[in-house]
Amino acid sequence: MHISLAPMEGVVDYPMRLLMTELGGYDRCVTEFIRVTDVLLPDRVFFRYCAELEHGCHTLSGTPVHIQLLGSDPDAMASNACRAVSLGAVAIDLNFGCPAKTVNKSNGGSILLRNPERVGSIVRAVRDAVPANVPVNAKIRLGYESDETFEEVAEKVFAAGANELCVHARTKVQGYKPPAYWPRARAIVGGKPQAALTINGEIWSVDDALTALQQSRFGRLMLGRTALARPDLALQIKARLAGDVYLPLQWVDIFGLLQTQFKRSDKSSARHIGNRTKQWLAYLKRTYPEAEILFTSIKRLHDESAFSRALTEHERFLASGFPVPTEITPSQRGEIRSVASVS
Ligand SMILES: Cc1cc2nc3c(=O)[nH]c(=O)nc-3n(C[C@H](O)[C@H](O)[C@H](O)COP(=O)(O)O)c2cc1C
Structure with a gap:
């Protein structure tokens, strides 16, 4: 596909x-x-x-x-x-x-x-x-x-x-x-x-x-x-069509992508710092309730260090027992395994 x-x-x-x-x-x-x-x-x-x-x-x-x-x-x-x-x-x-x-x-x-x-x-x-x-x-x-x-x-x-x-x-x-x-x-x-x-x-x-x-x-x-x-919707679709088992990404994985996006984002204009991250969170809220929590904590921030601090706090929040299913480790998520290999 x-x-x-x-x-x-x-x-x-x-x-x-x-x-x-x-x-x-x-x-x-x-x-x-x-x-x-x-x-x-x-x-x-x-x-x-x-x-x-x-x-x-x-x-x-x-x-x-x-x-x-x-x-x-x-x-x-x-x-x-x-x-x-x-x-x-x-x-x-x-x-x-x-x-x-x-x-x-x-x-x-x-x-x-x-x-x-x-x-x-x-x-x-x-x-x-x-x-x-x-x-x-x-x-x-x-x-x-x-x-x-x-x-x-x-x-x-x-x-x-x-x-x-x-x-x-x-x-x-x-x-x-x-x-x-x-x-x-x-x-x-x-x-x-x-x-x-x-x-x-x-x-x-x-x-x-x-x-x-x-x-x-x-x-x-x-x-x-x-x-x-x-x-990872494209990966999910391809796995289903191929008859593979796919473990969809969880918020903790998506949050990693979001951190990368913020790190790479253009910070040359102070006024616009973090705007693209907020914009992406607005889309992510549709799938991940945790995105709403993060969005609320950063929506008024424009300062790079305040923004980075909020992301670190969210990371701690996730690490401190936020309900993440334990049977799936982050490194396993997103892997495509064939039906044969798991059955
Ligand atoms: C913010 C935004 C910007 C868009 N910009 C373009 C564009 O530059 N060129 C284009 O062909 N379509 C553009 N589209 C339309 C999308 O490519 C797509 O056709 C539309 O969002 C429907 O697909 P979706 O339901 O998967 O979002 C844009 C859509 C949105 C929401």
């Missing part, structure tokens, strides 16, 4: 991609969108969004990172895609799903789903401009106000030569409100290789993943907020 870590502006940046791919289970990452207007962006913009360009456009643990562009001008999209490729991009992802007002107002993101022709012409321009061995993929929602244009958009995307399509199974107007309409996505499956279709949206558990795959008949998954809420 192929699982991508979703692009998330302001959230899934270089350090988060590094951490998540070190943990494992992800076959691909996609950068936050790079906004393209009508100019050729300077190299530094591509390196800012995709520091992995420094090492072959892969995370340090070897996971490929696709560069995502968002814009509505086919020529500008094409020339910026070429620039990205010249800097080492291994694949280009085109964003037709962003619901942000400012982006939609300037005719970018999900508003383009109202105009399947336009989507097709952007994909075509980029496809024609970059070398044939560089995949060009598109990420869409089911539509803008309604899902009426969904099939036509998908058809134009593939007719224009896209290699893959990822569908966040909701319209723009549906926003992030559950549910995601996985069965609706199935309409476009006919004749396409399963590996060309990725289903995304509201996959919070292994059972959700299996249902999304079964209902959409797509071959691949993408996880966004859900990956942040349950960092």
Whole structure:
């Protein structure tokens, strides 16, 4: 099973991609969108969004990172895609799903789903401009106000030569409100290789993943907020599909990841110290009640030493008899063992 870590502006940046791919289970990452207007962006913009360009456009643990562009001008999209490729991009992802007002107002993101022709012409321009061995993929929602244009958009995307399509199974107007309409996505499956279709949206558990795959008949998954809420969800899904026994990570393990994230975080701006850690905790609270306890203790802190002290206190709190199941040691968690080896 192929699982991508979703692009998330302001959230899934270089350090988060590094951490998540070190943990494992992800076959691909996609950068936050790079906004393209009508100019050729300077190299530094591509390196800012995709520091992995420094090492072959892969995370340090070897996971490929696709560069995502968002814009509505086919020529500008094409020339910026070429620039990205010249800097080492291994694949280009085109964003037709962003619901942000400012982006939609300037005719970018999900508003383009109202105009399947336009989507097709952007994909075509980029496809024609970059070398044939560089995949060009598109990420869409089911539509803008309604899902009426969904099939036509998908058809134009593939007719224009896209290699893959990822569908966040909701319209723009549906926003992030559950549910995601996985069965609706199935309409476009006919004749396409399963590996060309990725289903995304509201996959919070292994059972959700299996249902999304079964209902959409797509071959691949993408996880966004859900990956942040349950960092080893991709590992859990893969283990279940392989028939392996997997011991999900517990809070004590996740807390270790969080400490690493804080240590690595950019502390150059005093005002923003710890913000990314708080942001991640907001997602983790959904799965781990302990995340709420930690969040409450750090939410007003901006000072590095106070923040570090709060993390150390939480570590002591966990070590001092916080109910952690004793039959599983932290080092055992996250291991995948085959059914044969435990039975
Ligand atoms: C904070 C945030 C930022 C996002 N930024 C992007 C982005 O830059 N590009 C993109 O294609 N999708 C973006 N998305 C959408 C996600 O990639 C994904 O499609 C969506 O969150 C649904 O998946 P999930 O239910 O697994 O989170 C963003 C979503 C969120 C919540």
